[in-house]
Amino acid sequence: MKLGDWIALLCLIIALIILWQFRQILLLIFTAVVLAIALNSFVRSIKTLGLPRGKAVLLALSLVLLFGALFVSLVMPPFLAQFQELIQLVPIGFEQFIDWVEQLMKNPPAWLPRQEQIELPDLSDLTQQIGILAQNLLGNFFAFFSNSLTTLLQLLLVIVLTLMLLANPTSYRRTMVRLFPSFYRQRADEILSRCEIVLLNWMGGIVINSLFVATLSGVGLWILQIRFVLAHALMAGVFNFIPNIGPVTSVVFPISVALLDAPWKAIAIIILYVVIQNIESYWFSPMIMHKQVSLLPAATLTAQIFFTRFLGFLGLVLALPLAVVAKTWIEEAVIKDILDKQGDSVTGERKKEWGNE
Secondary structure (H helix, E strand, O other), X not given: OOHHHHHHHHHHHHHHHHHHHOHHHHHHHHHHHHHHHHHHHHHXXXXXXXOOHHHHHHHHHHHHHHHHHHHHHHOHHXXXXXXXXXXXXXXXXXXXXXXXXXXXXXXXXXXXOOHHHOOOOOHHHHHHHHHHHHHHHHHHHOHHHOOHHHHHHHHHHHHHHHHHHHHOHHHHHHHHHOOXXXXXXXHHHHHHHHHHHHHHHHXXXXXXXXXHHHHHHHXXXXXXXXXXXXXXXXXXXXXXXXXXXXXXXXXXXXXXXXXXXXXXXXXXHHHHHHHHHHHHHHHHHHHHOOOOOOOOHHHHHHHHHHHHHHHHHHHHHOHHHXXXXXXXXXXXXXXXXXXXXXXXXXXXXHHHHHHHO
């Protein structure tokens, strides 16, 4: 390598180290970009009515604020009331489950092996380990919200950045494109357009899927006569934004309440949620997201683990959009623009050699 190459490599390493130090800020900026893309799509739809962009932006923000106000005033009060009671009942439900397991071990049915025939771990040790694990999980889950002032400032930053990006997205996009070499700027602009499309497909699909999951969960829990149906249904819809991990987390709360009534209801809830997730994953989601960017299940889970490990809770929430954007850039910039062209050039040289022979 020449001296210039070494200097360029050193500058790249320094730039990556600096970016790593500001990774949380970059995640907030990415969140603002995703929100701005969603709102800008709404603005474009309003502009088709013949309104100028300024009025379209104002109308879009007004409609979003109106919907948010209606949601907070109509849905949030009963949800918060049910959620507070639900939090108090969760430990009681698990205690009921432990008592039920102890009774089952003392007087097992005929089809269940006797305790003398199997080696079971000590229930008190197992309960203690589960309690420690639950505390750690809850502590990590709510770590992002531990400091209310920091969270408020971060939320304010995301809102301000979203509005600034929404006001004049073309200028910010031109600035982004100019960071690339001149010969690649047109191609970079095409890849950015592709990223915008896949993000919109993901956002639209996940919103519809979440509404579908919340509705089916609410109807199923109402049929099973589980208390706090509204709270359970809303949590099932919200947690559906986090694939794989979200649906597993949302089932904990209705199971805890069901254990207070009858153990068979807890089993019925598990079956209900498994059926709903299979319907959503294998039928409803492909039908709605006909232009979705398909990520393999292993790739989705790997992205969640990777971004959560290095970026924390916000990385878990943004794992799928980050993976979608990364997948688009890898497919377009690396595979199509580098690897495929190198393969074509090698194939062409071989054809020439064969022709000369």
